[in-house]
Amino acid sequence: MGIGRNSIVCHPVLVILSFITLHPCIARLIIIRDPATVISSGGVFKLGFFSPSKSSNRYVGIWYNKIPEETVVWVANRENPVSDSSGVVMIGDDGNLAVVDGRKRVMWTSNVTEIYYNTTVELLDSRNLVLQKDNSSGRYLWESFKYPSHALFLPTMMIGVNPKLGEKTQLTSWKSNSDPSIGDFSLELDPVSIPQVIIWNGSKSNWRSGPWNNQIFIGISDMYSTYLNGFTVSRDVDQKGSVYVTVDFANKSLVQGYFLNSTGTMIEKWWDDEKKEWIQSWLGPRTECDIYAPCGPFGICDTLSSPICLCFKGFEPKSVREWSTGNWSGGCVKRTQFQCEGNNTNGENQKEDGFMKLEKAKVPDFPNYMNTANVEEREQECLKNCSCVAYSYTNGIGCMIWNVNLLDMQKFSMGGVDLYIRVAHKEIDKKRDPRLLIIITVVIGVVGISIFGCLLWRRITKMRGKKMKYKGGLYFKRDKETSPDFSDSNMLGESPELPVFTIEKLAIATNNFTFDNKLGEGGFGSVYKGKFSDGQEIAVKRLSKSSGQGSVEFKNEVVVISKLQHRNLVRLIGCCIEGEEKMLIYEYMSNKSLDAFLFDPTKRALLDWRKRFQIIEGICRGTLYLHRDSRLRVIHRDLKASNILLDEELNPKISDFGMARIFGGNELQANTIRVVGTYGYMSPEYAMEGIFSEKSDVFSLGVLLLEIVSGKRNTSFYQPEQSLSLLGHAWKLWNEDYVQALIDPGLLEPCFQEEILRCIHVGLLCVQEFAKDRPIVSIILSMLTSEIAHLPTPKQPAFTERQIYSDSEPSEKSHRGCSINNVSITAIQGR
Structure with a gap:
């Protein structure tokens, strides 16, 4: 039940304070008089007047009722605050919801053009404030969800556009923390060609999500189809050409949402009821490369490169002088004209243009859709059009082409798609004898x-x-x-x-x-x-x-x-x-080794999940390079936390190659009578039979992965009741369907739980007893980044039970040269 204009109802949703007469024979119904508040029926949200920090102005807003930190999610009179505590919220004589100050001036109104004389207003537990004709109609005359301020929450709240009707729903930032009036930044869904989310700084793009592929926005490197808190883009929801984006949270018990702050950053946050604070779980833009087009036309931004801006092969800086000073806005230009562009008589330039691939790319802005699935057709269609400069293909979208300057390209370390950039034939690598x-x-x-x-x-x-x-x-x-x-x-x-x-x-x-x-x-x-x-x-x-x-x-x-x-x-x-x-x-590595952080109760807190996943991915990429991509094929034989060094930004670097073995081109495994390495990380076939291969490194990698997720050292993990190693403990939890108990308590952020569980699953696949069952490192990377969505069920790991030795008691195989983790050179804490 709502509150009607012609009757007084005692209702738990909104409390009627009084009637006042503002004009002869015309009465208005007061809903709230400052400083009173009203609470939604489930007690989730509160409506009332508030003053931002460092401000005495009064605004009507909605905020969480049960969270001690006042977090405002919607503001009515953003541009017209009440200067004192005389304000009221009322239903006017035209049936509109209005904010009025002490001098009877209307500071804000719902501005419904049709006049109704029996309207009600209700604050829902979804934090939607609605105005309706009566309680039984079910049709809202006005709702706050259609006029959001700076926060995006439930699936029922939409950010979108209807090009036919010229309607747009967008988020707008506050000017500052003390001023909720409309700021410089806005977030909206760009429906042109392929939908994407854009944050604007005034009339200029500040950040964009990249195109929507029916599962994710492919311009966000750490967004996966397995995201717990996923977005959905819906078309024609009202049969009028509308396109909307909504967000759905898998864990309905958590208080969470997205906030556009006054600096133009979109932040995902969730409320930690134990710590009594908001926890930030994602933000964008996050790096200098995330800002829109920092490297100009045809420039590629890579945060791992120095400088961060690069020109693609076949291109060069438009202004070398500006480029050398760190001003990359002029971008890059191609060195050689396309075959179709000039009257070239040189035979090399008469040859057909080609394409070179940029892997793991954030595709440029302004893509167009091309209806073809065949690879050859994509290239040929692009080559037929002299203005076509690039194309890309991704599942869920199909083929995208670009007929304009390539803007806002980025090279990711994970995620992204393959982008094929057109270059003159002269720039393509020749096949040599x-x-x-x-x-x-x-x-x-x-x-x-x-x-x-x-x-x-x-x-x-x-x-x-x-x-x-x-x-x-x-x-x-x-x-x-x-x-x-x-x-x-x-x-x-x-x-x-x-x-x-x-x-x-x-x-x-x-x-x-x-x-x-x-x-x-x-x-x-x-x-x-x-x-x-x-x-x-x-x-x-x-x-x-x-x-x-x-x-x-x-x-x-x-x-x-x-x-x-x-x-x-x-x-x-x-x-x-x-x-x-x-x-x-x-x-020299200033942050010493991974074990100095991972197994230290104080320093461990510095390794949040994003940082740990970055470390896992870096170790895998380094190992993949050793196994497959370097000019030597190397088996490390002693991968462990103390052999992973961390640079200033906590990026991992594999060290200590004293025990490494170079393999020949056709060599798959080798045998030795001198087993070297560290117990706890050694595969069973290597520790017991001296057989080593890529799969023995994979076993060590799996142990490392489980240590990173759990924050526990395998070589010192002990359960006296069951004599379980860390691997045995993980396997026991897996069989009990309670594997989340393995996760380091400092990583219990719901938005990452599915990704963490996937890492545990991959870790268990790596430590399976038989080498043939373990995946190779390239497959491990695909599993971790969800390129392989469905993972096989792991078999029982090796060493699931262990015999515990004292520090002074030698291993029965000590004569074979195995190092103990805390006495080996590989345990050095820093380089």
């Missing part, structure tokens, strides 16, 4: 080795002339007779690109390897922080003379890592070999 490549490679190799041999001989001769001796931790000149023997330098083999440093230079850099510069210590020696004279920070891994890592492991690490380059692998800067001294010099 493989025999010529072999000849060139051999010649370059021979020349390089010869030059390196000469340089190394000169360096050895020079170093032999230096008179050095070691005394009391300091280095002094010494007689020629006792100079160090550099004959070990040949152990570098074929690593001519790796610099060799003198021990003197490293002693200066590390302040003579003092304890204050020591980062950590393990079974293979110590790691020290150092700084060269040019300011470059380094980490020096100094092998102890009694180390189990001898010349073989040292040479192995030097050879392997010097030939590998990937953003998720630690970079080896150089090495030092003098007499019995063997040292490796790495880039």
